[in-house]
Amino acid sequence: MAKCFALMGWSLPVIESMQKLNKPYVVVSFPDFEGYAKENNIPFVSYQFNEWSDTSNSLDLFEKLKAYDVDVAVPLFEETVEWAGALNSIYRGDPRVLNRAFLFRNKAMMKRKALIGGLRVGLFEEVYNKEGVKNFMKRLNQANLQIEGEQDSWVHIKPFASAGTVGHRLLKSIQDIEDKCQESDFPCLAESHLPGTEFSCEAFIHGGKIRFLNITEYVKLGYSNFIPEGHHLHTKRDKIMKEMQKLVDLFGIEYGMIHPEWFLTENDELSFGEVACRIPGGHILELAGKAYDFDALGAFVLCHDPNLSEEELKEILPPLDARPKQFYGNVMIYPHKDVINKLEIPDELKEESYFLDHNLIPPYTNQKINSREGFGNHFGTVNFKGEDPDRMTELLLHYENVDFYQ
Amino acid sequence: MEGFIFTFYAHSEIYSFILKFCLFMHNQVLTDNTYQKFEEQFKEFSQATALTRPEKARKMMGQIDLLIDSTEGLKFIFQNITGLSKAGIFEGSPWADPSKLVASLVNGTLKSGHPNSTIEILSELRLLAIAKGKLEFKGTSPFDAENFIQEVIVANLEFVFNEPLEETRLVMSGHELKKVHTLFKFIAEKTELDNVKEKLVEELTLICEQRPVVTEKQRKIIALVKEKIELDPKNELDARLLRFQRCIYRPTINSANKDYQEYKKLLEDLSKDQLREESAEMSRAMLSFGLVSQYQSVLIIFLIQNGHKELIPLALGLSEAGTARWNEFREFISNLILKTIHPYNAQCIYGLAKMLESGIFSREAVRSGLANMLTIKVHPDVEARILKSTKTPHEKISALQYLMGALFRVLGQPLGVGQGNNPTCQSARGISMWSQHAPAKLIHLVQTAATYNDLTFRFEAQEIKSSEVGLGLVQNLDHNLDAVSVTLVPMLDKVYNEMMLRASGRGEDPHKWVNPALYGQWIQIGFASAYDYLSNAIVDFDGFISVFYAMCHPEYNGGYRLIYPNPVGIFITSAKGDMLGFHAVSLLRVDIDLKGIYRAYFLNPNNEGRQDWGQGIKPSVYGNGELYGESSLPLQEFAARIYAFHYNTLEAADKMNNVPDVEIQKIKKLAKESWGRSYTWLEIKKLW
Known part of the structure; x- marks a missing residue:
């Protein structure tokens, strides 16, 4: 049993879970949150995660956390992954824990590691400017035996160390590279487009073994997903489980949760996209918690504790073969217009029996929408619940195109 | 006996059948799992700790928002309101304590959209539950709740009758309108409308007794009552509502069941004596509430055009003095009337009558100004503003005609000038003061502004041109x-704001210099302020009050009366006495009222008749010796809310010692226990 968890990053739902589970914890985050923490009796250590210097580093933070008897660090956000890795390497006396954290933070390194281990990945390359991307696309075209007049091969570019879809661009032609790429995008990772259905896994790992595996079906990246996986994907569960364990072994993950993205082709081949080890976006753990009826955030934190007993594991995680009857899905809503005034919930949604709730925010008068960075800031989420995953898919696809903002 | 038992069972069976049927109906209207979803969310909400409660509450509100646009959904939420309230849905919000809610704010909140409108509706449902004894709430009795709801109904008649004002329609979505209308339909059914009638009479009286220049509000209420509530002349309350109605829709017996064109034909058949009677009856209707009907404009124009000018004083309800002035300037004013008055621009007749009474026509400058006004060409921007302010502009009436009509009203009813929903109490105060004491200056300002859409003022030997300075306080004029x-x-x-900018940073309240510059030489040069800029505190409040009483209290100022309005800065406080902000009023006079106490009579440009400043301080607008348009308070209570005023420095010095300390301490106690709690108080003496 951990003496104290250091929660790296500010998340009220996680803090609430820790309080409800009655587990010792301390929150490490930016000084901005200190006042709120004090008011609400939340143990708190303020730290400038974005500063790395003689006075702001993991050894210094380690000293500060001694007062709380911390022995496990839990990364909640992408930006705290190395910090947690550095602390855990001290707590576990294993310098490679930090190196693994770097693996999660550099998409090129991550892909190389996957490639070495025999996972299927696309073609990828580090690029430093527009020319680099163009050359990459040209080589890809060659490899794909492009004939004059045929479309260019699709290329994705992603920053090395950003969460989810932030900074992710899909480039469909040489012209696209010219139009969409910014100076500030570079250096970054360029990779070939992977065909197939995209999904993510949330694997809760303890002692190097997967103890619970959630599969999240992506209906449309950046917009919608649902849990558990639909019928077709479910038939591939064993195969997915095998590939997942391969990934865990290869990356040497012992404790915590990983959240990789995969592509399943029509020929039943799985390609590895990328992997993260913090709380996934898209409210995935919220949906998983509801679908499997467990405290997903609490489980996320506890799995990081090497001393967690088998009983405790059983208590906090659903059985490995659990299959919920109800599907929970959500779609993130973005305004379609540049200037919006009103939020209008369509009647068809109100009358939809799968509709659960929404947390859409009404705009202020003449609110202007900034150009979207990554997938931009969504204005809220609409949640659905129902028994038929195909109907769920239909609904999520439909509401992605409904304009809620006038 | 057996038979009796049989019928009893039969009834209860029918009853349970009806119940089942009702539930079945529920399920049809609301989707099958509505209740289950609500339960699920309610559980999540109640189990959340303080940390994630706001987020859970937001989701819950999102669902309630969707439910309450149908009567079924609203009923369902009403059935659950006790649970919601106890689970803390209002906690940490301005709606937490129902005893602190303000009925007059409900309308604005409902218009501001979800989530505010949703929680506001929940708040009304909670009050209804309290009123019906379904829910007990400390500090709010069923009686309080019932009263609050009635006030809300009266202030939201547009929603009760589902006839939203044009601006309401603009700002609210269809869904929001449905929500709010559903609410009012629901609470109106559950509230005694007879009591609302009484509030309607009270509301109309409060508005009309102020004789405001703008009469849209009372006309709207009167029109809605006419359309939607059956009135019985034998019922006393109904009869009082009918009196208001008749002023507009049937001011004389001859006008009954006729439109104004038919009425005009009828006039042609009347004898001189009948016209005389008609004129007297017509002016009585106007004078009772200051409301003018279309018929009166027809009558007045008819009298002038058909050689009955001698009946005009009767038709305007003039006194002897007013009649004498009519006789003196008959041709001039007849011309003004024919060029301005129209059945769709009739309200200005009341203002014209009051101008004749006050005698401003006797001033050559006023007559010249009005004659000039008739010849100007209105700037297109100003024309657009005027037509926008006229609810339903009539094609045959020019912007200039409307402007002339408004000028009659402002000149005839200086104390009826209001600021509307604008933070422009300063400007309204100025217009009112010029109208009383410098009418020709006002006319000239209007003439310049209307022609050039620009104005210039002098401030400390420099010119300020409104078109060349920055923004004013109001960006979106109501x-x-x-x-x-x-x-x-x-x-x-804009001019006022620019003056304030130029006078700021001098370590004293800029109004000291701005008031005399903006309003003119009628303002005293001396300026007393309770607030000290340098020490950021209330300094020498005793001295401040001594100067105030020495300036205006007849017992200490040598028995003098005030001559010109004194621009006074006051603290606005809530019904709990908490500091809310600052406001500008004009102190007009101090007099002994019918009960023998000294009262301050003042102009409050916000035209609000229903005010509660806390500590029992409630300005009245009638019944305490107020002239139309005046607000009043016992002088001591007024003094307990002021923070700045102007005075004559030469007079004050030797009179301020007359003021007994015991009077000062009474005021100081009221001040310290209300707005004074928001300030530091320093007792050092100042040289006044």
């Missing part, structure tokens, strides 16, 4: 104003 105000206020507001 156009529920008279045409004179929409012409002047945007410019006055």
Whole structure:
């Protein structure tokens, strides 16, 4: 049993879970949150995660956390992954824990590691400017035996160390590279487009073994997903489980949760996209918690504790073969217009029996929408619940195109 | 006996059948799992700790928002309101304590959209539950709750009758309108409308007793009552509502069941004596509430055009003095009437009558100004503002005609000038003061502003031109104003703001210099302020009050009366006495009222008749010796809310010692226990 968890990053739902589970914890985050923490009796250590210097580093933070008897660090956000890795390497006396954290933070390194281990990945390359991307696309075209007049091969570019879809661009032609790429995008990772259905896994790992595996079906990246996986994907569960364990072994993950993205082709081949080890976006753990009826955030934190007993594991995680009857899905809503005034919930949604709730925010008068960075800031989420995953898919696809903002 | 038992069972079976049927109906209207979803969310909400409660509450509100646009959904939420309230849905919000809610704010909140409108509706449902004894709430009795709901109904008649004002329609979505209308339908059914009738009479009286320049509000209420509530002349309350109605829709027996064109034909058949009677009856209707009907304009124009000018004083309800002035300037005023008055621009007749009474026609400058006004060409921007402020502009009436009409009203009813929903009390105060004491200056300002859409003022030997300075306090003018105000206020507001900028940073309240510069030489040069800029505190409040009483209290100022309005800065406090902000009023006079106490009579440009400043301080607008348009308070209570005023420095010095300390301490106690709690108080003495 951990003496104290250091929660790296500010998340009220996680803090609430820790309080409800009655587990010792301390929150490490930016000084901005200190006042709120004090008011609400939340143990708190303020730290400038974005500063790395003689006075702001993991050894210094380690000293500060001694007062709380911390022995496990839990990364909640992408930006705290190395910090947690550095602390855990001290707590576990294993310098490679930090190196693994770097693996999660550099998409090129991550892909190389996957490639070495025999996972299927696309073609990828580090690029430093527009020319680099163009050359990459040209080589890809060659490899794909492009004939004059045929479309260019699709290329994705992603920053090395950003969460989810932030900074992710899909480039469909040489012209696209010219139009969409910014100076500030570079250096970054360029990779070939992977065909197939995209999904993510949330694997809760303890002692190097997967103890619970959630599969999240992506209906449309950046917009919608649902849990558990639909019928077709479910038939591939064993195969997915095998590939997942391969990934865990290869990356040497012992404790915590990983959240990789995969592509399943029509020929039943799985390609590895990328992997993260913090709380996934898209409210995935919220949906998983509801679908499997467990405290997903609490489980996320506890799995990081090497001393967690088998009983405790059983208590906090659903059985490995659990299959919920109800599907929970959500779609993130973005305004379609540049200037919006009103939020209008369509009647068809109100009358939809799968509709659960929404947390859409009404705009202020003449609110202007900034150009979207990554997938931009969504204005809220609409949640659905129902028994038929195909109907769920239909609904999520439909509401992605409904304009809620006038 | 057996038979009796049989019927009893039969009834209860029918009853349970009806119950089942009702539930079945519920399920049809609301989707099958609505209840289950609500339960699920309610559980999540109640189990959340303080950390994630706001987020859970937001989701819950999102669902309630969707439910309450149907009567079924609203009923369902009403059935659950006790649970919601106890689970803390209102906690940490301005709606937490129902005893602190303000009925007059409900309308604005409902218009501001979800989530505010949703929680506001929940709040009304909670009050209804309290009123019906379904829910107990400390500090709010069923009686309080019932009263609050009635006040809300009266202030939201547009929603009760589902006839939203044009601006309401603009700001609210269809869904929001449905929500709010559903609410009012629901609470109106559950509230005794007879009691609302009484509030309607009270509301109409409060408005009309102030004789405001803008009469849209009372006309709207009267029209809605006419359309939607059956009135029985034998019922006393109904009869009082009918009196209001008749002023507009049937001012004389001859006008009954006729439109104004038919009425005009009828006039042609009347004898001189009958016309005389008609005129007297017509002016009585006007004078009772200051409301003018279309018929009166027809009558007045008819009398002038058909050689009955001698009946005009009767038709305007003039006194002997007023009649004498009519006789003196008969041709001039007849011309003004024919060029201005129209059945769709009739309200100005009341203002014209009051101008004749006050005698401002006797001033050559006023007559010249009005004659000039008739010849101007209105600037297109000003024209647009005027037409926007006129709810339903009539094609045959020009913007200039509306402007002239508004000028009659402002000049005839200086104390009826209001600021509408604008933070422009300063400008309204100025228009009112010029109208009383410098009418020709006002006319000239209007003439310049209307022609050039610009104004210039002098401030400390420099010129300020409104078109060349920065923004004023108001960026989106609320156009529920008279045409004179929409012409002047945007410019006055900018000029005022520029003066404030130029006078700031001097370590004293800029109003010391701005008031005399903006309003003119009627303002005393001396300026007393309770607040000290340098020490950021209330300094020598005793001295401040001594100067105030030495300035205006007849017992200490040598028995003098005030001559010109004194621009006074006051603290606005809530019904709990908490500091809310600052406001500008004009102190007009101090007099002994019918009960023998000294009262301050003042102009409050916000035209609000229903005010509660806490500590039992409630300004009244009638019944305590107020002239139309005046507000009043016992002088001591007024003094307990002021923070700045002007005075004559030469007079004050030797009179301020007359003021007994015991009087000062009474005021100081009221001040310290209300707005004073927001300030530091220093007792050092100042040289006044």
